[in-house]
Amino acid sequence: MSMIKAHHLAVSYGHGETALKVVKDVSFEVEKGETFGLVGESGCGKSTILGALAGRNKQWTGTIEIDGETIGQKRTRAQLAKQQLVFQDPFGSIHPRHTIGRTLLEPLEIHGKDRRQERIEKVLTDVGLPLNFRYRYPHQLSGGQRQRVAIARALILEPKILLLDEPTSALDVSIQAEILNLLKDLRQREQLTYILVSHDLAVVAHLCDRVAIMQSGGFVEVATRQQLLENTVEHPYTRILMDGSRGYVSEKRNSRREALPA
Numbered sequence: 044m045s046m047i048k049a050h051h052l053a054v055s056y057g058h059g060e061t062a063l064k065v066v067k068d069v070s071f072e073v074e075k076g077e078t079f080g081l082v083g084e085s086g087c088g089k090s091t092i093l094g095a096l097a098g099r100n101k102q103w104t105g106t107i108e109i110d111g112e113t114i115g116q117k118r119t120r121a122q123l124a125k126q127q128l129v130f131q132d133p134f135g136s137i138h139p140r141h142t143i144g145r146t147l148l149e150p151l152e153i154h155g156k157d158r159r160q161e162r163i164e165k166v167l168t169d170v171g172l173p174l175n176f177r178y179r180y181p182h183q184l185s186g187g188q189r190q191r192v193a194i195a196r197a198l199i200l201e202p203k204i205l206l207l208d209e210p211t212s213a214l215d216v217s218i219q220a221e222i223l224n225l226l227k228d229l230r231q232r233e234q235l236t237y238i239l240v241s242h243d244l245a246v247v248a249h250l251c252d253r254v255a256i257m258q259s260g261g262f263v264e265v266a267t268r269q270q271l272l273e274n275t276v277e278h279p280y281t282r283i284l285m286d287g288s289r290g291y292v293s294e295k296r297n298s299r300r301e302a303l304p305a
């Protein structure tokens with residue numbers, strides 16, 4: 044079953060003469076439980092696609108279907124809750140002067156949810172944080188803990204989809220692996236569907252089943268994880284990206300790279 048369907052999706056910013064079409068006619072489907080990656084050079088439109096799916100970027104044309112429901116330009120609260128964004132920089136996305144408990148409470152209040160303390164305790168446990176962290180402030184947490192809070196906040200409304208925008212790139216390498224493993228566990232436990240934006244092909248190969256390679260607002264290729272691991276991607280631009288990704292491609296083209304995480 045497809046959890047996300049986007050057909051002929053185009054997204055722009057601005058109006059009239061200054062309007063800029065950033066995403067130009069992309070179509071893709073993401074199955075329930077699948078992780079679909081978006082990679083490509085800076086400014087090619089990856090975050091813009093996430094924004095359109097999340098309901099933040101409203102200037103889009105084409106069709107979007109989420110969980111079997113066709114999405115219009117205006118969404119209901121329930122439709123907005125179905126997919127949640129997680130950003131690269133948890134410092135920027137979590138209010139610095141709110142306790143973690145307040146940060147987690149806010150979406151529950153906005154969406155009029157009951158059993159608020161119970162839900163807060165569940166998500167803290169789900170992301171591997173002690174319950175007393177609800178009394179702490181972001182500056183009292185490590186980068187990895189803050190990213191766990193950002194994931195907890197995304198999960199608190201029980202979404203079906205997480206839209207992950209470079210979720211580990213601001214973290215130390217050792218912490219990146221922890222967060223990636225947490226995301227993997229959560230996907231399985233909560234039966235989530237992910238779209239992951241990353242410039243790091245090793246991260247993409249770790250988490251994604253398929254990945255769209257973007258250039259100038261369009262897809263040049265959709266490759267499977269297997270193709271990435273075996274270095275049998277087709278498009279020349281994908282090859283350039285793979286060559287540029289840190290230590291990703293082995294010295295010999297088409298030879299399997301053993302070092303990547305399974």
Ligand SMILES: Nc1ncnc2c1ncn2[C@@H]1O[C@H](COP(=O)(O)OP(=O)(O)OP(=O)(O)O)[C@@H](O)[C@H]1O
Binds near residue numbers: 057085086087092
């Ligand atoms: N709010 C906005 N108003 C106008 N232009 C925007 C806005 N947000 C993004 N853009 C432009 O749209 C283009 C695509 O931006 P987007 O953030 O989607 O790229 P990206 O592929 O996610 O890049 P990065 O990897 O650097 O995050 C860029 O040229 C950017 O300058």
